[in-house]
Amino acid sequence: MDRLATTDDDLNAWVDGQMPAERRASFEQTLARDPALAARVLELQRQNAWLRSALDPVLHEPLPQSLVDAARPPAKRAQSRPWLTAMVASAAMLVVGAVSGWYARDAVLERSGTPTTFARQAALTHALYAADANRPVEVWATEEKRLVTWLTKRLGFPVHAPDLNSAGYALVGGRLVAGNEQPTALFMYENAAKNRLTLQARKQPAGAQETAFRYAIEDGVGVYYWIDDQCGYALSGTLDRTQLLAIGRLVYAQLAVAEATTK
Amino acid sequence: MNGILLTAAPARFAGRIAMNADAPLPHPDLLAAIPRLRRYARVLTGDASRADDLVQETLARGWEKRRLWAAGTDLRAWLFTIMHNVFVNQRAAAVREAQNVSLDGDGESGAAWQLPVRAPQQTHVELIEVLRELSRLPPDQREVLMLAAVEEMRYEEIAAVLSIPVGTVMSRLSRAREKLRRTVNDTAAESVPPLKIVR
Numbered sequence: 001m002d003r004l005a006t007t008d009d010d011l012n013a014w015v016d017g018q019m020p021a022e023r024r025a026s027f028e029q030t031l032a033r034d035p036a037l038a039a040r041v042l043e044l045q046r047q048n049a050w051l052r053s054a055l056d057p058v059l060h061e062p063l064p065q066s067l068v069d070a071a072r073p074p075a076k077r078a079q080s081r082p083w084l085t086a087m088v089a090s091a092a093m094l095v096v097g098a099v100s101g102w103y104a105r106d107a108v109l110e111r112s113g114t115p116t117t118f119a120r121q122a123a124l125t126h127a128l129y130a131a132d133a134n135r136p137v138e139v140w141a142t143e144e145k146r147l148v149t150w151l152t153k154r155l156g157f158p159v160h161a162p163d164l165n166s167a168g169y170a171l172v173g174g175r176l177v178a179g180n181e182q183p184t185a186l187f188m189y190e191n192a193a194k195n196r197l198t199l200q201a202r203k204q205p206a207g208a209q210e211t212a213f214r215y216a217i218e219d220g221v222g223v224y225y226w227i228d229d230q231c232g233y234a235l236s237g238t239l240d241r242t243q244l245l246a247i248g249r250l251v252y253a254q255l256a257v258a259e260a261t262t263k
Numbered sequence: 264m265n266g267i268l269l270t271a272a273p274a275r276f277a278g279r280i281a282m283n284a285d286a287p288l289p290h291p292d293l294l295a296a297i298p299r300l301r302r303y304a305r306v307l308t309g310d311a312s313r314a315d316d317l318v319q320e321t322l323a324r325g326w327e328k329r330r331l332w333a334a335g336t337d338l339r340a341w342l343f344t345i346m347h348n349v350f351v352n353q354r355a356a357a358v359r360e361a362q363n364v365s366l367d368g369d370g371e372s373g374a375a376w377q378l379p380v381r382a383p384q385q386t387h388v389e390l391i392e393v394l395r396e397l398s399r400l401p402p403d404q405r406e407v408l409m410l411a412a413v414e415e416m417r418y419e420e421i422a423a424v425l426s427i428p429v430g431t432v433m434s435r436l437s438r439a440r441e442k443l444r445r446t447v448n449d450t451a452a453e454s455v456p457p458l459k460i461v462r
Contacts, residue, residue, distance in 0.1 A: 008437040016411050018418060047443055048412045051397065054390040055413055058302040064315055067301070070322035071293045213330060229327075252330075 006030055006037060015044040119225050122200050122234030123218030125177050125186065130196040130237075137173030137188050147174045151185040157231060159201055161187045162254040167247050169197055181205045197237040199251060204232045213248070215241060224248040229259060288329045289338065293322070296339045299414065300346060306409050307350050309398055317353070321346040340416065344424045347406070354402070396443050404439035411436055 010027055013019040019027060031038050129136050139147040144161060151159045154176055161171055169189035177184045177200070184202040191197075204227055213226045222244045225234040233255070235248050300321060304314035324345050325332075332341050397405060410421045411432075418436075422429045 009433050012411070012433065012436050012440070013418075016415070016418075043444055044440060047393070047440060050390055050393045051408070051412050054394050055302055055306065058305055059298040061298075061301070063297055063301075067297050067315060067318055067322070068294070070319045071290065071297060073287050073290065074326050226330075 006034075011037075011040060011044060015041060015048060117216075118202075118232050118234060119214070119216040119223040120218045121179060121184075122198070122225060122236050123216075123221035123223050125184070125200060126196075126198045126221050126223075126236035127219060129175070129177075129186065129188065130198060136196070137186075138175035140173040141171040143173075144171060151176060154183055155185055155201070155203060157203055158258075159185050160255055160258040162199065162251045162258075164189050164197070164247060164250060167250055168192065169247070172196070195238070197235065197239070197247065200234045200236070202232050204230050213252075215245070226252065228252075228255065288325060288332060292338045293325070293342075296342055297322075299339065300342060303343065303409060303414065304346065304350075306397065306405065307346075307402070317346060317350060320349050324349060337420070340420050340424055343410070343414075343416075344426075347424055347426075393443065400439050400442060404435045404442075407432055407435040408439040408443070 006027070010019065010023070013023075014027060014031075031041065139150070141147075148159055148161055151174060161174065164171070168191045170191075172188040172190050174185060174187040177186050179202050182202040182205060184200050187199045187201075189197040189199070213224065216223045216225070221236050221238060222241060223234050223236045224244055225232065226248075227233075233251070235244065235251055237244055237247075239247075297318065300318045301314060304317040304321075305311060308314045308317055321342060325342055328345070332338065397408070400408065406425060407421060410416045410424065411418070416424070418429050418432050421432045425432070
């Protein structure tokens with residue numbers, strides 16, 4: 001290698017062990033012939049060694065409990081699993097609900113005093129409105145802008161209606177629905193076969209910790225739900241899991257983009 | 264309708280989600296990454312307790328954003344990226360706050376920086392000296408030097424972690440090393456046994 005061609009980048013790459021193999025041989029030849037260059041390399045190696053010896057002790061310090069805790073999955077951190085009991089309760093409610101209808105659900109809820117799970121609530125709401133032939137939504141897609149503005153105002157955070165046309169689903173419209181703890185925005189979609197999907201969004205009640213992408217089947221309705229940035233989302237429909245997940249991904253990606261652009 | 268409807272989601276984004284729809288972060292790997300995160304945070308903030316706060320915030324963000332981590336890729340690099348972003352945001356907020364109450368100073372903490380570690384057993388003057396010099400580097404250069412020399416990350420990885428071009432990584436690295444070189448040379452000279460060129 002030409003002495004003049006040796007750059008700082010070469011020195012750095014050599015010292016950091018990142019020089020491409022094909023340059024190494026010629027660099028080493030230059031190094032052997034050039035004491036000044038060798039001295040610089042030595043300095044940089046010494047510098048690296050000092051930095052590491054000075055800072056390595058941090059690696060061996062005992063970890064504070066707060067950090068050990070922070071490394072745990074958030075769901076496990078929130079002690080036991082109250083949702084598991086809730087799920088069992090929901091399964092029981094399914095039977096009751098199917099027989100006695102909507103009011104029995106309220107009665108069960110009142111008796112148990114436990115709020116129903118987000119997924120279950122989403123599935124019930126989906127079943128209620130998706131089956132409605134004439135008035136599934138309160139505001140139709142022709143007034144989408146007004147719909148979104150209204151829901152944004154009522155929910156207190158920016159709501160977006162994702163475009164699911166690429167998956168064959170067109171927006172029908174939306175409405176505001178009563179949630180257990182929080183008002184919920186509902187967007188309904190429909191494909192050519194009149195199959196309907198709903199996307200529901202709400203602000204997460206304080207203390208809700210589960211954030212993973214989860215799937216549940218409630219009353220024959222599949223629900224993908226997740227929490228992102230303090231907001232809970234549930235996509236419900238009678239599709240199979242794979243199809244629903246594919247659309248869930250589409251929704252998630254679009255919301256993430258929307259979130260990033262509105263911030 | 265326009266502005267609200269976003270049609271095409273970036274394929275890269277969707278792909279990552281596809282891989283992680285249900286997968287949590289690997290807990291053992293996360294735990295194993297903490298000491299390195301702490302060390303890096305210590306150098307970024309120059310303060311042990313602020314450093315641990317930064318690590319805690321980084322882990323919390325990691326869990327929040329876990330679906331964005333592509334399983335099988337380097338978890339450590341991903342966490343360093345998060346930490347860099349959190350740190351940059353905090354610093355920007357601190358600068359804004361400082362301006363609001365019109366404090367003097369440029370917002371950069373040359374003076375407030377403490378030595379990140381207790382002096383090691385064999386208290387080398389040079390080690391203290393090198394840390395002092397490290398603390399005097401502009402944060403941009405300090406970060407690059409830490410990631411290259413101490414964390415031994417690939418330059419391309421560093422570029423990704425800091426969201427800068429590889430060329431910028433290289434120039435910051437050269438400048439950082441040059442500044443450190445002068446001091447270290449002055450202090451060191453003959454007191455250290457010559458290191459072999461190992462390769």
